[in-house]
Amino acid sequence: MTSIDDFFWFALFGGLGVAMTTGPLGCFVVWRRMAYFGDSLAHSALIGVALGLALSIDTTFGVLIACIAVAVAITLLQDQQRLATDTLLGILAHSSLAIGLVAVSFLDNVRIDLMAYLFGDILAINGTDLVWVYGGGTVALAGLAYIWRPLLALSIHADIAHAEGVPVRATRLAFTLLLAIVIAIAMKIVGVLLIVSMLIIPAATARRFAQSPEQMAVLAAISGAIAVGGGLTASLHWNTPSGPSIVTAAFVLFLLANVVGLIFKRV
Amino acid sequence: MPSSQLLVDLTKISIEFDNRKILQAVDLSLNAGEIVTLVGPNGSGKSTLLKILLGLVRPDAGTIWRRQGLTIGYLPQRLTIDPVMPLTVDRLMKLTRASKDIDEVLLEVNAAHLKDTPVARLSGGELQRVLLARALLREPDLLVLDEPTQGVDFTGEIDLYELIARIRDTRGCGVLIVSHDLHLVMSSTDQVICLNHHVCCSGAPEAVQRNPAYLDLFGPRAAQGLAVYTHAHDHDHDMRGDVVATDGHFHSHTH
Numbered sequence: 001m002t003s004i005d006d007f008f009w010f011a012l013f014g015g016l017g018v019a020m021t022t023g024p025l026g027c028f029v030v031w032r033r034m035a036y037f038g039d040s041l042a043h044s045a046l047i048g049v050a051l052g053l054a055l056s057i058d059t060t061f062g063v064l065i066a067c068i069a070v071a072v073a074i075t076l077l078q079d080q081q082r083l084a085t086d087t088l089l090g091i092l093a094h095s096s097l098a099i100g101l102v103a104v105s106f107l108d109n110v111r112i113d114l115m116a117y118l119f120g121d122i123l124a125i126n127g128t129d130l131v132w133v134y135g136g137g138t139v140a141l142a143g144l145a146y147i148w149r150p151l152l153a154l155s156i157h158a159d160i161a162h163a164e165g166v167p168v169r170a171t172r173l174a175f176t177l178l179l180a181i182v183i184a185i186a187m188k189i190v191g192v193l194l195i196v197s198m199l200i201i202p203a204a205t206a207r208r209f210a211q212s213p214e215q216m217a218v219l220a221a222i223s224g225a226i227a228v229g230g231g232l233t234a235s236l237h238w239n240t241p242s243g244p245s246i247v248t249a250a251f252v253l254f255l256l257a258n259v260v261g262l263i264f265k266r267v
Numbered sequence: 268m269p270s271s272q273l274l275v276d277l278t279k280i281s282i283e284f285d286n287r288k289i290l291q292a293v294d295l296s297l298n299a300g301e302i303v304t305l306v307g308p309n310g311s312g313k314s315t316l317l318k319i320l321l322g323l324v325r326p327d328a329g330t331i332w333r334r335q336g337l338t339i340g341y342l343p344q345r346l347t348i349d350p351v352m353p354l355t356v357d358r359l360m361k362l363t364r365a366s367k368d369i370d371e372v373l374l375e376v377n378a379a380h381l382k383d384t385p386v387a388r389l390s391g392g393e394l395q396r397v398l399l400a401r402a403l404l405r406e407p408d409l410l411v412l413d414e415p416t417q418g419v420d421f422t423g424e425i426d427l428y429e430l431i432a433r434i435r436d437t438r439g440c441g442v443l444i445v446s447h448d449l450h451l452v453m454s455s456t457d458q459v460i461c462l463n464h465h466v467c468c469s470g471a472p473e474a475v476q477r478n479p480a481y482l483d484l485f486g487p488r489a490a491q492g493l494a495v496y497t498h499a500h501d502h503d504h505d506m507r508g509d510v511v512a513t514d515g516h517f518h519s520h521t522h
Contacts, residue, residue, distance in 0.1 A: 030351055031349065031351060031352050033349075149362070149363060150363075152362065153362050153363050155352070156348060156352065156354070156359070156362065157343060157346055157348075159318070159321075159323055159341070159343050160341055160342075160343060160346075160398075161363070162321075162322075162323050163321045163322070163323065163339055163341040163411075164341070164363055164405070166363065204351075207351055207353065210353040211353055211355070212353055212354070212355070212358055213352065213353060213354065213358070215353065216353050
């Protein structure tokens with residue numbers, strides 16, 4: 001029983017670290033309508049895994065590099081006018097996922113658990129992963145705190161912010177890099193396909209109760225943490241896959257928040 | 268005009284997108300205490316010219332001069348704040364800098380009662396006044412307003428233009444307004460620039476309204492606007508037909 005306890009506490013500790021980071025950053029993904037952008041970055045993570053394995057470097061580091069490369073590519077491609085941004089993001093999101101899957105299949109000398117990358121394997125979290133989660137999480141949150149004001153102004157209206165002297169490009173780029181960090185660490189928990197849900201669902205849940213942007217960020221972190229705790233516990237009890245269980249728990253919280261919100265509005 | 272009053276001076280501004288010439292050799296200058304209105308049909312390059320003036324867009328050719336240390340307050344076209352952003356008016360005011368004059372400027376635009384209202388719940392006119400207050404907080408030398416009355420009802424429109432004129436009078440700042448409706452702004456504007464990719468005509472509002480280039484550009488609708496306006500102020504006989512049109516207009520409203 002102690003060994004089960006061990007990996008459960010590791011998983012919980014890691015998951016809480018991720019939730020604390022995805023909550024506040026996810027608010028900006030929601031405010032800036034970047035869910036599809038997040039998907040494109042997240043799907044490119046698999047290329048990073050293949051890259052990491054092929055070059056025998058840390059896979060999390062590989063993911064970070066792949067995410068940043070795709071983020072830069074999107075930013076550059078957005079300046080062209082021929083394709084709408086959602087088409088562009090759709091192309092990149094699905095192509096990078098497909099390329100990632102193909103690339104991984106070439107690495108037949110390495111035994112990898114593809115499902116763990118696609119849907120996360122939080123119960124396999126080890127000490128190194130925790131260092132990544134908390135190290136990366138701290139960097140991401142500190143960075144977000146640093147660019148909070150300009151990023152918020154930019155998210156409300158880019159042109160007003162620009163006209164008032166906010167460094168628009170630099171702030172946008174910084175946020176994209178932070179997002180890449182978060183995706184690299186969140187992949188461990190919920191996997192490539194479900195990362196964006198950890199960004200947007202807790203933030204959407206928090207909106208119901210938040211009176212200010214800062215409150216929404218804190219509430220999103222809390223609601224993400226509850227989802228991690230609830231999802232992990234459920235996954236242990238009913239032997240369900242941990243990543244999808246956490247996302248399901250986040251969704252249940254979202255539904256509850258909206259039901260509660262509706263009831264309070266009626267009264 | 269004394270050059271010390273000059274706030275911005277754009278000369279021979281040209282820009283094209285996808286081989287479409289949006290602006291061709293456009294000149295625009297603005298002095299402190301002056302209200303300049305930019306009129307022109309949709310797609311005539313008004314907003315682009317504004318963005319060039321603000322430094323948001325770089326022109327292909329032309330020079331831009333801004334007075335050293337010029338502070339610009341900018342109200343963009345059609346601003347909507349997504350309800351997913353939990354933001355009160357008070358918080359919006361403090362967005363990029365803390366300030367203690369918030370109550371004062373909100374009072375100046377008759378929006379003091381809105382201080383704790385969520386921004387997403389404001390009406391079009393209320394939001395414009397709050398954004399104007401926010402721009403005033405920066406003590407601007409120049410206010411730039413892109414179609415400030417979009418989504419504002421008719422009386423709100425008049426109130427807003429009166430407010431802008433009052434702000435100019437009390438603060439002495441320059442104001443640049445983009446509008447598609449000349450007759451509404453003309454009572455408070457000093458200079459009108461009629462733009463359709465190039466400057467068609469410019470000058471005092473009364474002169475521009477009689478200018479054939481202006482009438483060509485706006486057609487019967489502008490003539491109607493002219494009729495409504497001049498009818499209230501001084502009589503002019505070529506507007507007989509237009510008076511009938513105005514009556515018809517009112518008639519259709521009673522149904």
